[in-house]
Amino acid sequence: MSSARRARDGARPPIRLLRNLSSKLAAIPMVLVGLGVFVGGTIWTIVHSFTDSRLLPRLNWVGFDQYERLWSTRRWLVSIENLAVYGIVSLVLTMCLGFFLAALLDRKIRFEDTFRTIFLYPFALSFIVTGLVWQWILNPDFGIQSVIRGLGFSGFNFDPLYNPDLVIIGLLIAGLWQGTGLIMVIMLAGLRGIDEDIWKATRVDGIPIWKTYIVVIIPMMKPVFVTALVLVTSGIVKLYDLVVAMTSGGPGISSEVPAKFVYDTLFTRQNLGQGFAASTMMLVTVAIILIPWAYMQYREKRQ
């Protein structure tokens, strides 16, 4: 490839900076966005998380004070705990359900397109739409709870959105509804990439189908699983609109999440330093997840 690329450079102007000038001009947006917004903005936020900025950003150093205060704020601790619970459950269930649905669709069934369309359409919707629909379905006076009570089970209780202990379950039901379709499509692409002969070989050996999946197919699909894992995780960290639409963080503060904490702290409570510290913590979390993945990718490329 690279020799061919070099051939593309064709006639070379004498001054290095002027070589390929149109191309460099066309790359200006990328440079501005990459350096100016992504790198510059991130550094700016990290730097200001060590200051006592309140209403306006200012460079008055206070060391780790904002972080100490953050980690002793109950609302933040609740946010972190919620994200951890939501994250772990949603990760496991999204992966399992996504793989399960993909495996079902991969069994050479009829109406595959119809089923795939049904499983994937929620992904096209806004989290606001998803949150509001499920808020209505889970409404205790009209929704599932009242329907089941109407069937004669008068003691039936299911109102997760009004119960601090169960509110995460409500969020999970909606989040899974929207998120599994995407993972299913990715898993399906992975399953389609597996050679027919492998299935034939396991059939000849008389290995049952479920065992083939666990012992042969899943280990072969490792890269697909890793991709799905990264996708789901980055989606979980962004969890914001769904909470705003479904519960507004309530009841009380029982469904607060970090992304919402940052937004509220920056724009409604006007406590910039706290907001910057919280968003820096989010960045650190993403980095902890991302760096091993990037390293793995890099090592595979080297081999």
Add this chain to the structure above:
Amino acid sequence: MTAVTPRGAKPQKALSPRNIMLYGALVIFSLYYLLPLYVMIVTSLKDMAEIRVGNIFSAPVEITFQPWVKAWSEACTGINCDGLSRGFWNSVRILIPSLIISVSVAALTGYVLACWRFKGSEVFFGILLLGAFIPYQVLLYPLVIILRELGLFGSLWGLVLVHTVFAMPINVLLFRNYFVALPEELFKAARVDGAGFWGIFFRIVIPMSLPIFVVSGIIQVTGIWNDFLFGVVYTRPENYPMTVQLNNIVNSVQGVKEYNVNMAATLLTGLVPLVVYFFSGKLFIRGIAAGAVKG
């Protein structure tokens, strides 16, 4: 090799236990995914009296379109009472320039990275890709400052710029990978014929890459239309996009809750991406798969 082997699939009975399990599982899961759509539709076609006495799963006894009319043109957000129509037109006004600019910038950048690399271009590309993983919350305030310096804060153009910035990583990746796969000979032949940077882009690359433009367009239409966070942060109430208006209508604390109007409004907001989804079919899946598998 003269051995005769049976060919084709093994004939299967339609009603084998295996099939019953398989289709049974698929149908049960389909119910979970279809239920909200069904509930939205039936709720939006009932009047409030019927909602109060009935249950959410029952079909409407008397179909009424009043909730739809009200959601579109009369529902109140606490600031004004002209329904979702205002938010819809705001979203359209945000969507069109955002779509054109973000796709154009991404396509051009992808073209640079695929065909006209220069010293350092790959480094910038790497930085751009890392940007895809930065939580939006980290960049919210820096962008407020950037927009304020540019005099765009609170205007539609500010939001257009924000959408363009956050669209870059994934879309540039998409375009670059597509352009790299174009045949090298075309490029050389064009160079021999004296076409330059722009000539090759407009006369050869773009006409050959319509599918990827469609894929990128689909990603952007759904992404921009469904955005809530940037709409809240970077626009003023008179410019709120549809998602923000919808949330304000449904979760407003004043007045009687009109569930049928709320569901009509929710459906209206979801219609645009749903229409895009149903009409783009395979391309939509290709778009997310391309974005996902390589992202």
